[in-house]
Amino acid sequence: MKKLLFSFSIFLLFAFGTVKAQVGINILQPDSNAILDLFSDEKGLLLPRLTTTQMTSMQNPTNGLVIYNTEDSLIYYYNNECWLKAYQKNCQECEFISSVNQGFATIDRTLNDTAYFEIDITKINGTDSIATAVLASLPQGMSVTVENPIIDSVGTVIVKVYANIWAPPGTYPLIIQSVCGQNVYFQGVTVEVEPCILVNIAAPLQDVDLQTDFSLPGVGTPVCVVLDIAQNVEISATSTNDYAMSWGSLDPNSHVGLRNKGYIYAKGGNGANLTNLISNPSFAPPGENGGDALELTCRTTFDLQGGVYSGGGGGGSVGGVVATPSLPIVGTLVILEAGVTGGGGSSGGLAGNSPGSSGTVIGPSLLDLGTDATVGPTSIPGLGGILSYSTSFSAGPATVTPFVSLNGGDGGNFGQPGTSGAGSIGANVNVSVSVPFLGNITLLNQTFSYTLPISQGGAPGIAIKTNNVPTQDLVVPNFLIKGPVQP
Amino acid sequence: MKKNIITTVVLSLFIFAKLFAFEGIIEQQMLVENTGVMSKVTWFIKGDKIKLIIKAPTGESVTIIPNLNTNNVIVFNDEVKNEDGKIIYAEVKQQDISSNLGNISVGDVKNSKYNGAASKTLNVLGGKGEYNIEYLPSVDVPLKSLYGLLKESVEIQALSLKKEVGFPVNTTLITNNGTEKNVLKTLSITEKTVSDSEFVLSETGYAKYK
Numbered sequence: 010m011k012k013l014l015f016s017f018s019i020f021l022l023f024a025f026g027t028v029k030a031q032v033g034i035n036i037l038q039p040d041s042n043a044i045l046d047l048f049s050d051e052k053g054l055l056l057p058r059l060t061t062t063q064m065t066s067m068q069n070p071t072n073g074l075v076i077y078n079t080e081d082s083l084i085y086y087y088n089n090e091c092w093l094k095a096y097q098k099n100c101q102e103c104e105f106i107s108s109v110n111q112g113f114a115t116i117d118r119t120l121n122d123t124a125y126f127e128i129d130i131t132k133i134n135g136t137d138s139i140a141t142a143v144l145a146s147l148p149q150g151m152s153v154t155v156e157n158p159i160i161d162s163v164g165t166v167i168v169k170v171y172a173n174i175w176a177p178p179g180t181y182p183l184i185i186q187s188v189c190g191q192n193v194y195f196q197g198v199t200v201e202v203e204p205c206i207l208v209n210i211a212a213p214l215q216d217v218d219l220q221t222d223f224s225l226p227g228v229g230t231p232v233c234v235v236l237d238i239a240q241n242v243e244i245s246a247t248s249t250n251d252y253a254m255s256w257g258s259l260d261p262n263s264h265v266g267l268r269n270k271g272y273i274y275a276k277g278g279n280g281a282n283l284t285n286l287i288s289n290p291s292f293a294p295p296g297e298n299g300g301d302a303l304e305l306t307c308r309t310t311f312d313l314q315g316g317v318y319s320g321g322g323g324g325g326s327v328g329g330v331v332a333t334p335s336l337p338i339v340g341t342l343v344i345l346e347a348g349v350t351g352g353g354g355s356s357g358g359l360a361g362n363s364p365g366s367s368g369t370v371i372g373p374s375l376l377d378l379g380t381d382a383t384v385g386p387t388s389i390p391g392l393g394g395i396l397s398y399s400t401s402f403s404a405g406p407a408t409v410t411p412f413v414s415l416n417g418g419d420g421g422n423f424g425q426p427g428t429s430g431a432g433s434i435g436a437n438v439n440v441s442v443s444v445p446f447l448g449n450i451t452l453l454n455q456t457f458s459y460t461l462p463i464s465q466g467g468a469p470g471i472a473i474k475t476n477n478v479p480t481q482d483l484v485v486p487n488f489l490i491k492g493p494v495q496p
Numbered sequence: 497m498k499k500n501i502i503t504t505v506v507l508s509l510f511i512f513a514k515l516f517a518f519e520g521i522i523e524q525q526m527l528v529e530n531t532g533v534m535s536k537v538t539w540f541i542k543g544d545k546i547k548l549i550i551k552a553p554t555g556e557s558v559t560i561i562p563n564l565n566t567n568n569v570i571v572f573n574d575e576v577k578n579e580d581g582k583i584i585y586a587e588v589k590q591q592d593i594s595s596n597l598g599n600i601s602v603g604d605v606k607n608s609k610y611n612g613a614a615s616k617t618l619n620v621l622g623g624k625g626e627y628n629i630e631y632l633p634s635v636d637v638p639l640k641s642l643y644g645l646l647k648e649s650v651e652i653q654a655l656s657l658k659k660e661v662g663f664p665v666n667t668t669l670i671t672n673n674g675t676e677k678n679v680l681k682t683l684s685i686t687e688k689t690v691s692d693s694e695f696v697l698s699e700t701g702y703a704k705y706k
Contacts (some may be wrong), residue, residue, distance in 0.1 A: 042706060336584070445528050446649045448594055448595040449595065450571065452586060
């Protein structure tokens with residue numbers, strides 16, 4: 010019986026072994042193209058599991074040998090040349106590792122305008138270099154640059170994302186693409202641009218303090234502010250001691266973006282006043298300096314489409330008297346006094362005034378006041394007074410032939426100094442008195458002539474006082490800026 | 497003998513008169529024509545030394561000191577001082593003085609009485625009209641020497657032209673339109689010793705205008 014069973018088994022083996030070379034496990038009819046067909050709905054194929062060292066230590070691996078690498082959890086195959094990962098085609102194929110230091114960055118536009126991403130790249134295989142680029146759709150005001158984009162072996166690529174103050178706030182995705190040969194690696198990052206405080210000025214204002222007038226945070230809290238001055242809107246100063254506009258007590262680390270489509274202009278200096286000419290015959294007061302237009306106290310980016318004008322200086326005044334020395338009987342005679350005042354500087358500078366006649370003049374008190382400057386961004390500066398007088402006259406015991414020529418200084422236009430006042434004054438004076446019993450005696454017959462001290466015109470104010478803060482897009486010289494730009 | 501005695505007496509009287517020329521203070525009031533104001537005039541007289549102070553009701557005054565040796569006149573206002581506090585005076589030459597009086601015509605002299613004393617009255621035409629100038633011959637003041645200096649005084653000009661001796665005490669003016677007004681009257685004549693210092697300007701108090 011045993012002999013019979015053994016013989017039957019051998020028969021079966023030869024019968025099936027020589028007629029069909031396929032193996033099916035858990036499947037009755039293996040695929041006709043498969044030499045081994047495995048079927049299961051609850052189990053898998055378990056390959057040999059090797060470490061990298063075990064894999065590479067294998068002696069003469071056969072072409073097509075397949076293992077599972079326990080270190081990187083990848084299936085490797087041997088192509089008769091090298092061990093390749095399942096997705097690799099050949100031993101020269103480029104392979105690299107890339108990692109970015111952060112996936113998210115914020116730009117606040119006060120302390121920083123730029124977000125940085127560092128991509129560390131290490132090439133593992135191949136001879137090609139790794140090139141990195143950034144794919145992004147960014148709005149106007151934002152840009153991206155890639156530093157060190159080509160890595161030959163090991164290196165760091167730096168991606169810089171910049172947002173200026175005008176960029177719209179929002180969250181912006183970027184794709185960092187690294188390519189080596191036919192291998193491409195994508196990494197996604199996100200940049201958030203924080204919003205700035207928007208300040209819109211659509212009506213005229215004076216003596217603006219941005220921080221206090223618009224209730225902005227002060228020192229200790231840096232802020233980003235976008236200031237829009239609407240078209241033709243006027244920001245002006247009420248006096249030469251006030252700025253038309255100042256950022257005020259914003260934190261020094263704040264950032265202001267000034268988009269000016271209107272006019273920021275300072276007060277013009279007043280023309281010099283005449284003093285009491287009798288008591289101060291040689292005093293030549295200068296015209297008043299013009300005011301300053303704009304003061305910066307933190308970083309500022311400019312988009313100038315309108316004017317920034319400093320106040321023009323006031324014109325100089327000049328005046329004098331003709332007086333005799335102390336004469337017997339009559340004493341000192343103030344024969345005449347004459348003065349002209351300077352014109353006002355743009356905008357709104359007033360002409361110099363006069364205290365009026367000293368009251369002790371026996372002859373004429375001659376005065377010509379300058380004119381005020383007009384008000385506004387198209388201000389016309391005031392003109393200095395002009396006096397020319399040569400009409401002979403008698404006053405008390407004196408017979409006088411005067412010669413007076415005085416020119417007050419004109420006010421300066423925006424950003425310009427006032428002009429000087431100058432002139433001369435003199436007269437031929439004959440003093441005769443009639444004394445009872447005695448008769449007529451001549452006490453004096455003399456010509457007096459004085460070239461008066463020049464009265465300087467006032468200096469212009471500062472158009473933009475920077476206080477040495479950083480500025481951006483401030484182009485100087487600039488026809489929209491009238492007056493100096495200085496710390 | 498008798499002739500010699502008469503000559504001696506006349507000569508003595510002459511010398512006596514010279515020795516006793518007027519010394520004292522005469523106060524007058526005069527009408528200042530161009531102002532219409534009655535000003536007070538005070539004469540300080542010591543022989544040939546003369547000073548007169550003309551003071552207006554406002555308090556302003558002018559002092560005139562003729563220098564008969566140099567024919568100059570010192571004139572000043574004691575309120576006008578220089579920076580050192582000294583009164584500034586002018587020394588005016590005779591030729592630099594002019595007058596508005598013009599030519600005058602001197603008429604006859606008539607005897608008259610002035611406050612009981614013998615006086616004379618001189619009629620003068622010119623200036624502002626007709627003047628009747630009453631003067632005291634007994635008050636011997638060398639007015640003739642003042643002829644070239646006090647050119648505006650019709651009294652001094654008239655008495656000098658007439659070669660009359662005396663001091664004018666009262667003058668009446670009849671203007672061309674018939675108005676009569678008293679332009680000079682005497683308030684007092686006081687014979688007294690007058691100090692020489694009245695006619696001297698000290699260097700500490702006065703400075704000459706140059």
